[in-house]
């Protein structure tokens with residue numbers, strides 16, 4: 001009998017993070033100083049970010065970074081995460097394809113975000129800092145950071161996007177239980193928040209706004225630094241544990257994925273999942289198809305441009321070269337949750353521009369249909385974000401059925417959806433709206449991208 005879950009032992013938790021940049025022919029473009037348009041130096045970045053994380057951010061050459069023992073110890077509470085064969089889903093679809101998923105929802109944050117949160121909190125503590133500030137959209141990152149800060153003994157200040165703060169009060173209480181202070185963003189507590197409230201009255205907020213507030217709060221307080229849950233190179237580095245474990249588990253059963261799929265908000269779960277596989281592809285050792293999946297409501301890859309842009313609405317952060325629909329874009333308050341960021345990881349952006357990966361976009365209702373199919377088949381209630389990957393995996397499996405192909409499909413189940421039941425309620429009531437921005441709306445946002 002073939003196993004349903006392929007487990008690694010605790011000893012097989014990776015000992016090193018893998019830095020995909022070391023194997024990229026075209027390196028991701030450097031972050032630029034928004035004033036001078038020169039590459040950000042270590043000296044400019046360390047007032048905002050922890051020192052060791054800045055080193056990781058700027059390092060395009062070191063292939064492996066040792067995972068600190070304290071972080072590996074913490075990982076043992078929820079890692080290795082299982083690689084699961086979706087037998088029931090396969091049967092349900094009648095596909096000859098084999099479908100596997102790497103399940104990252106098995107911790108209280110309900111997502112992969114704790115992988116990077118643990119590393120970031122550890123480095124902050126090691127530097128002797130007092131606390132960190134951050135933003136959270138759907139709430140998973142804020143929860144993960146609260147948990148990690150509680151473990152490593154740091155204060156944690158979370159700016160939570162207003163729409164989530166109101167839609168997901170339970171997330172807020174989880175964060176507070178772990179000792180974090182949670183503020184609805186935009187808020188009156190920062191000058192950038194007050195400016196944004198004046199400029200966009202009645203706004204439901206965005207990740208871009210919350211980032212601006214969190215950065216301002218970090219640099220204006222002694223002993224604080226800012227931490228970010230996605231987009232940055234350092235976050236993709238930490239998330240490589242997802243891919244490293246997946247690869248080790250596949251090796252255990254003598255199997256190899258043909259197609260690797262993940263949802264893309266800022267790109268960290270997909271970037272982490274594909275990292276070691278993409279490394280093999282870039283070194284010419286193996287070939288895979290990589291598919292990123294985004295919501296039509298925030299189509300950074302499929303309708304954006306590859307350009308230097310601000311990471312935040314308040315324009316206080318460095319410029320990153322990425323696929324973007326403009327930092328002025330404030331997405332409709334829909335349920336793509338953690339996929340509502342206007343930009344994308346510079347690493348994934350470069351890989352996409354080089355033709356190393358594909359991207360597809362889906363509407364809300366077809367994504368929730370996939371969530372429903374998956375929940376009924378496999379018993380796990382998926383996060384709306386992860387359900388984008390499920391949708392693409394199902395569609396690939398159905399294509400295999402038509403073509404009679406026995407492909408091996410791996411997708412990232414980045415998290416669970418227990419805090420997204422308002423969205424499931426709308427879907428179940430048939431009132432969920434598919435949102436696709438008009439060309440005019442996107443052009444207006446893209447026009448906010450600075451000329452660099």
Ligand SMILES: *Cc1c(COP(=O)(O)O)cnc(C)c1O
Pocket residue numbers: 110111112113138140141229230231263264265266267268269270338339383385386414415416
């Ligand atoms: C945050 C989040 C995402 C999107 O972020 P990435 O950086 O693109 O991974 C996806 N799924 C879940 C469950 C999340 O919490």
